[in-house]
Amino acid sequence: MPFETGPDSDPVVVISELGMTYHAPVRTAGLKAAFRALWRREYQRIEAVADVSFRLTAGEIVGFLGPNGAGKTTTMKILSGILHPTGGEALVLGYTPKRRQPAFLKQIALLRGSQPIDGPIELTVLDNLHYRRLLYDVPQRQFQTNVDELTDMLDLESLLLRQVRALSLGERMRAGLAVALLHRPRVLFLDEPTIGLDASAAMAFRRSIATYASRTAATVLLTSHYMTEVEALCSRVILIDKGRLRYDGNLAALATHLSPYKLLRVTTADISEPVAWDSYGEPENSDPNQCAPNQVILRVHRQDAPRITSRLLAEVPIADLTVADPPLETVMDEFYRAGVA
């Protein structure tokens, strides 16, 4: 698998041959094994992250993709100082994250979709913002400016005086994002931030992230299983699987990189004439919602696409024909299920 490196200029996050290995206790089933394990424990070595290297520059929004258990959250935890790597090096803004220096922590934010806002839920959103101001030493004048900006960007006006407990999930996420952005972090780690949000709330969230990144040149590392989100925000993606880096490069090239197929959407001019589609490629349009009665989607090998297209144009009465990469969602699904190694 070719390895494309990220941009070299002005790196904000630098990971070099990063590794994280756990030793998980294991034992065979049964009472005897349980007793034996009391004085002689056996461990299994688990490589959560292995030899991962990449760089992120200022202002980049990078999608960090991979199936469950691929090592995404572990990498993010290493980058935010929660976990200590067992191999390699990580530098964020010139700091070694595991040292958890206050000057470093004041420049980053980690937002998890599963727990968008910290602390007692009895506090109001404004209480949380004030707490954040004191915790991150945000000057009062800067605080007011930032709150005004965030209120505008995240449509917070109606939420500021409400208790967190009374907010819906989407509102909590907006409030959580406001709290996370109050100190204007230069690096933002977003771990599945829109999980559980409805389409409208997720879109509003994406807009806010894009606006924040463009205004502040913050670096954003985003993990998400929603490809629409990744396509909306990230021009670059890093793909990780079983702890190893599989792809680092342009999002547009990912489908080309992962899938050996192209999709030909063919609309015939005359539906009364039967066509032996199997002789051109693998028909895909089993879903009648996706295709009209006179349409078929053919899956063909990438290198065969020009030849098949020519044949179709010559042999079949065509009303329309488009050639496209398979949807990223489908490509990722195949990748998650089969792997690309």
Place this chain on the structure above:
Amino acid sequence: MIRMLRLVGLSIWRQSLSQWSWRSFLITIVIGQSVTPLLGLLVWSAALPGDSQVSTYYVALLAVQLMTASYEHHTLSNGIYDGTLARALVQPQPVVIDVIGSNLGLRIWHLIFGLPLIAIAAVVAGAQIDVYEGMLALPAVVIAGALRFVFTYLLALSALWTERAHGVVGLGETLIFLLGGTAAPLGYLPEPFRSVGQALPFWSMLGLPAEIAAGTIHGAALSQAYAVQLGWLVVLTALAAVIWRVGLRRFAAVGA
């Protein structure tokens, strides 16, 4: 240091607000904390009728119990189990600040909800706390509070190794009950149990301030008791710092 104190103050405010939302439960745990000193009061008043010192001791013990109650197995240990610790590690403040804030918030509520109980017990039992003795006991209460917090915090850190931190803290609570002066006032125990009990940290966490308030310790014995109390605070704090570092390394290695 000023920043730390501000953060602790802020944390007390946040945590106590949160705790107020489950005030009904707070009342039940205040009653739970009061049961053993009140039982001691009943039993020992029956055993030593007319001894106002023992009544005063147990009423003072009730107040100390409420002012030093510690629940780090619920705050810190549960935070380790549910991932709150990971989030706390990303914040630019020592993790212990919020644990202290939660502890002090709870103690404030314990005292507020427990005051009527203390007053009723004092009147019914005929407790006679001298103002001077009470003032003399105040530093001991503060140190006892710190000591009991550090002790419980230390045991609660076992959550970094085991899923049974509640059991570990429970064992500590039992030792405090047995050897701290609740089951029996140490002053009434024969030697060498009394001296051994006084040298252990448990009495310093609970019984000592109550004995000072009841006027059973004076002069050189009082200075010696304060020295033991401070000594244990230094030792346990140092131990907690070491265990925290070792535990954090483990947490950072496996995510706990």
